[in-house]
Amino acid sequence: MFKEPIYITRPLLPNLNDILSSLTDVWNNQWLTNNGPQHSKLEDQLKQYLNVENLSLFNNGTSALLLGIKALNLTGEVITTPFTFPATVQALDWNNLTPVFCDIDPTTLTLDAAKIESLITEKTSAILGVHTFGNPCDVKRIQTIANKYNLKVIYDGAHTFGTNIEQHPIGNFGDMTMFSFHATKLFNTVEGGALTYKDESLVEKLNLLKNFGIANPEEVILSGLNAKLNEIQSIIGLEVLKLVELERQKRHEIKKVYEQYLADIPGIRVLTKNEGDQSSYQYFVIQIDKEIYGKTRDWLHEKLKEFNVFTRKYFFPLCSEFKWYENLKSARKENLPQAHKVVTEVLAMPYYGELQMESVIKICKVIRESR
Numbered sequence: 001m002f003k004e005p006i007y008i009t010r011p012l013l014p015n016l017n018d019i020l021s022s023l024t025d026v027w028n029n030q031w032l033t034n035n036g037p038q039h040s041k042l043e044d045q046l047k048q049y050l051n052v053e054n055l056s057l058f059n060n061g062t063s064a065l066l067l068g069i070k071a072l073n074l075t076g077e078v079i080t081t082p083f084t085f086p087a088t089v090q091a092l093d094w095n096n097l098t099p100v101f102c103d104i105d106p107t108t109l110t111l112d113a114a115k116i117e118s119l120i121t122e123k124t125s126a127i128l129g130v131h132t133f134g135n136p137c138d139v140k141r142i143q144t145i146a147n148k149y150n151l152k153v154i155y156d157g158a159h160t161f162g163t164n165i166e167q168h169p170i171g172n173f174g175d176m177t178m179f180s181f182h183a184t185k186l187f188n189t190v191e192g193g194a195l196t197y198k199d200e201s202l203v204e205k206l207n208l209l210k211n212f213g214i215a216n217p218e219e220v221i222l223s224g225l226n227a228k229l230n231e232i233q234s235i236i237g238l239e240v241l242k243l244v245e246l247e248r249q250k251r252h253e254i255k256k257v258y259e260q261y262l263a264d265i266p267g268i269r270v271l272t273k274n275e276g277d278q279s280s281y282q283y284f285v286i287q288i289d290k291e292i293y294g295k296t297r298d299w300l301h302e303k304l305k306e307f308n309v310f311t312r313k314y315f316f317p318l319c320s321e322f323k324w325y326e327n328l329k330s331a332r333k334e335n336l337p338q339a340h341k342v343v344t345e346v347l348a349m350p351y352y353g354e355l356q357m358e359s360v361i362k363i364c365k366v367i368r369e370s371r
C-alpha cells in the first residue's frame with residue numbers, strides 16, 4: 001500500500017522563477033492574446049521541434065481539430081475509429097459530419113486499414129485516424145486508399161508529440177495532424193493544441209477561424225470561433241518545451257523497468273512498445289488477457305486502487321457506444337469486434353518522469369502476485 005496516491009500522470013511544470021521574467025515582459029507590454037510575440041515564438045519553436053513547415057496554435061486540441069476539419073470543407077461521412085477520446089468524434093459532430101466507425105487492428109489499436117475500403121461510399125470525404133497511445137496508424141496504406149478515392153486524411157496526434165515514423169516527423173503525414181497540449185499530455189501549455197498541415201495556404205483560413213472570422217476591423221468574412229492560445233499559455237509552453245527531452249529520457253528508463261518486471265507475467269502484454277518507431281512516451285499501456293492472467297482488467301483496476309494506485313481504462317467507453325449514435329449502422333457492436341474486445345482489456349499505468357523506480361517495481365509486484 002502506497003502512503004500517497006499514485007495517479008496515471010503528473011503535469012510537467014516549469015520552475016516558477018523561470019517563468020517570472022517572461023511574465024514580466026508580458027506585463028510590461030500589456031499584450032495578452034491575439035498573436036502576440038510569445039505566441040509567435042512558441043509557433044516557431046514548435047515548427048522546429050516537430051520538424052514541420054506549417055503549424056497553427058489553438059486554445060486546445062479539440063478546437064484545433066474542429067476548425068481544421070472545417071477548414072478542409074469536408075462533407076457527408078468521415079471514416080474513423082471508435083477507440084479514441086470523445087474529442088475525435090465530437091469534432092466531426094460539430095461539423096455536421098457523420099462518423100463511420102471502422103474496427104481497429106488488434107496489435108496497434110489504430111484503424112484497421114484493411115477494413116477501410118469496404119466502408120467508403122459516395123458520401124465519404126475523409127479518413128480520420130488516431131495514433132493511439134503513440135502507435136502510428138498505417139499511414140502508407142491509408143494514404144494509398146485516400147489517393148484512390150480522393151479523400152482527405154486527418155490524424156489525431158494527441159499522443160504523438162515529437163515522434164517519427166521511419167525517421168519522418170509524424171506531423172507531416174496526411175493533410176493535417178492535430179496535437180493536444182492539455183496538462184496531461186507530454187508537452188503542455190495547461191490547455192492548448194496545434195495543427196500541422198500540408199497546404200500552406202490554410203494558415204490564413206485557420207487564423208480567421210480561430211478569431212471569429214474577423215479579416216480586419218471592418219470585415220467579418222466567415223463564421224469562426226474563439227480558439228486562440230494566449231500569451232501566458234505560450235510562456236508556459238516555451239518553458240515546458242525546455243523540459244521535454246529530459247522528461248522523455250526519464251520515461252524511457254521507467255518504461256524499461258516496467259517492461260522488465262512485467263515481461264514474464266502470463267497474460268500481460270505491453271501495448272506501447274513502438275518497435276522501429278520512436279516511442280512518444282505519452283502513456284504506458286498494458287493489455288490483460290483474462291483467460292491467461294486469470295483475472296479481468298476491471299479486477300486489476302480495482303485491486304490496484306486498494307494499493308492506492310489509480311490507473312485509467314483508456315479509452316472506455318467506445319465512442320460508438322455514445323447514445324447519439326445508437327441508430328448508426330457502423331456503430332453496431334457486431335461491426336466492431338476487435339474494438340469491443342480491446343476496450344475491456346487495456347489499462348493505462350502510472351507514467352511520468354517523477355515516478356520512482358521502486359514504485360514501478362512495487363506496482364508490477366502487485367500485478368504479478370495479487371491475482
Ligand SMILES: *Cc1c(COP(=O)(O)O)cnc(C)c1O
Nearest residue numbers: 060061062085087158180181182
Ligand atoms: C487529449 C486528447 C484530445 C483532446 O485534446 P484537448 O487538448 O484536451 O482538447 C483529443 N484526442 C485524443 C486522442 C486525446 O488524447
